[in-house]
Amino acid sequence: MAKRKTWTILALLVITSLAWLAFVKPEHDRQKAQTETGIEASAALPQYQPDNQTEEGFLAGLRQFWAFTGFRNVTSGHLIMILVGLIFIYLAIRYEYEPLLLVPIGTGILIGNIPIFSDGGMNLQVGIYQQGSVLNYLYFGVLKGVYPPLIFLGIGAMTDFSSLISNPRLLLLGAAAQVGIFITFIGALLLGFAPPEAGAIGIIGGADGPTAIFISSRLANGMNLLADGTPVKNLIGPIAIAAYSYMALVPVIQPPIMRLLTNRKERLIRMKPPRAVTKTEKILFPIFGLLLTCFISPSALPLLGMLFFGNILKESGVTKRLAETARTSLIDIVNIMIGLTVGASTQADVFLTKESILIFALGAAAFAIATTAGVLFAKTMNIFLPEGDKINPLIGNSGVSAVPDSARVSEVEGLKADKTNHLLMHAMGPNVAGVIGSAIAAGIMLSYLG
Amino acid sequence: MHTLLLAGAAAGLDPLAWTIVVVGISIVFLSLLVVYFFFRYILTYILNFKLKSFARKKGIDPAEAQTARTIQSGEVNAAIAMALYQYFNELHDVESGVITIKRVSRNYSPWSSKLYNMNNL
Numbered sequence: 001m002a003k004r005k006t007w008t009i010l011a012l013l014v015i016t017s018l019a020w021l022a023f024v025k026p027e028h029d030r031q032k033a034q035t036e037t038g039i040e041a042s043a044a045l046p047q048y049q050p051d052n053q054t055e056e057g058f059l060a061g062l063r064q065f066w067a068f069t070g071f072r073n074v075t076s077g078h079l080i081m082i083l084v085g086l087i088f089i090y091l092a093i094r095y096e097y098e099p100l101l102l103v104p105i106g107t108g109i110l111i112g113n114i115p116i117f118s119d120g121g122m123n124l125q126v127g128i129y130q131q132g133s134v135l136n137y138l139y140f141g142v143l144k145g146v147y148p149p150l151i152f153l154g155i156g157a158m159t160d161f162s163s164l165i166s167n168p169r170l171l172l173l174g175a176a177a178q179v180g181i182f183i184t185f186i187g188a189l190l191l192g193f194a195p196p197e198a199g200a201i202g203i204i205g206g207a208d209g210p211t212a213i214f215i216s217s218r219l220a221n222g223m224n225l226l227a228d229g230t231p232v233k234n235l236i237g238p239i240a241i242a243a244y245s246y247m248a249l250v251p252v253i254q255p256p257i258m259r260l261l262t263n264r265k266e267r268l269i270r271m272k273p274p275r276a277v278t279k280t281e282k283i284l285f286p287i288f289g290l291l292l293t294c295f296i297s298p299s300a301l302p303l304l305g306m307l308f309f310g311n312i313l314k315e316s317g318v319t320k321r322l323a324e325t326a327r328t329s330l331i332d333i334v335n336i337m338i339g340l341t342v343g344a345s346t347q348a349d350v351f352l353t354k355e356s357i358l359i360f361a362l363g364a365a366a367f368a369i370a371t372t373a374g375v376l377f378a379k380t381m382n383i384f385l386p387e388g389d390k391i392n393p394l395i396g397n398s399g400v401s402a403v404p405d406s407a408r409v410s411e412v413e414g415l416k417a418d419k420t421n422h423l424l425m426h427a428m429g430p431n432v433a434g435v436i437g438s439a440i441a442a443g444i445m446l447s448y449l450g
Numbered sequence: 451m452h453t454l455l456l457a458g459a460a461a462g463l464d465p466l467a468w469t470i471v472v473v474g475i476s477i478v479f480l481s482l483l484v485v486y487f488f489f490r491y492i493l494t495y496i497l498n499f500k501l502k503s504f505a506r507k508k509g510i511d512p513a514e515a516q517t518a519r520t521i522q523s524g525e526v527n528a529a530i531a532m533a534l535y536q537y538f539n540e541l542h543d544v545e546s547g548v549i550t551i552k553r554v555s556r557n558y559s560p561w562s563s564k565l566y567n568m569n570n571l
Contacts, residue, residue, distance in 0.1 A: 171486045178478045285489070448469075
């Protein structure tokens, strides 16, 4: 089953790459050549002429209707993206692969790639990039970074920090996995991305969709200007799609790395059961967590502030209705908005570029590096820890903040080594620490490059 | 060859990039280390101090006070166990689907008697 899923995903990637090379690139080159020779691409197409009296009325009406249909304006890029959207929906329904994300994103891809008449820069106020359209208004929440903090509020209201409070040293695993963000940042710079774009791409290594969208909306939004006056590229769509795709692929990417870096003896390590945590500790954790982390990295305030606020709502015990709303209705509404608009923002002309393929490659590397860093750091900690109090390195992968998927991977891998060794509770510690760590890393990127 | 090229390119990177990497990793570790130290040492100290004063006030051993605070009483556990048992064992969501209304054998019943019809009142 897992193999079948892996092959389906790989087939998707290969088809997209081949289709890009076969259809989009030649067309892109042709349009580029036309522009260079002074011929506008739209000049060759029939133009909308409302006052054309020479045509017969009926025929002119038909011609006008045809000019506005999707069939007249479709390009191979649109078709490829529609195919990608359909595959996302198929994966979600057939394999129940992150359906809450893939169905809105897949449908969004379909919506965003309906070909729209835009000759001569005409704005029909329909497409996501056309000012005044409903989709454009909804996309505002992505562009201005409104949705991600609201998702963090919901995450905070559903997260139990008990395992982290009972064993706070697991926080360090959450920090170690963030190395992936910074190494990917260097990798993106080496591949020729501008520093703000590289910063946004690096955040994919945090394995956190909302954080990746938040940072790319601030750093790689197509509007900010670089030092030389050129605008940064709009990479929100590719970064968001890469982050969410790899989050869905955590059960495929992480296990081979974990097995490669650990030996059987290490995989059999049993960790001490977590101690009981008092209500006072649970209430104090979000309060002091907020104060301590945000005083050190204030740029992470929109994300961490909302995360800890959500957790205070949950743990205070006196705002049950608010906590319930934040973790159910509110997060669901925002998920619908963010999934749909991010999907729709992958319009073929914006998404099918060389940069998108590089971002996907860098994203895969980022996940692998983050997992490696987490596992190796757990092994390093074991050198200094006394016998009987060691950490099972299989929970190191959970330092990436794909909650709770990576913790589930730790549990499954632990059970493969020993059927009675449950690691889920222990793995949730670094997992939620990873959420905090990636938000801090995002704040640092913003403070330097924003 | 390729590695050498990458190494050369890395050497030519803006020094700010390396600053971001070094400062970034340090700050992430520092932030979480501060939280670690707070919860591992400072909060534990404060809670232990509170616990000791609570135990002193009640005149009991601090270990007992800890148990009294964190472990539910036997009655509470029994009530939870009973509720769970009732929930899981006494559910009857799935009905047999057999209609059990029996046909009445006698022909006359006051319920269908014309004598008691509303029109005759």
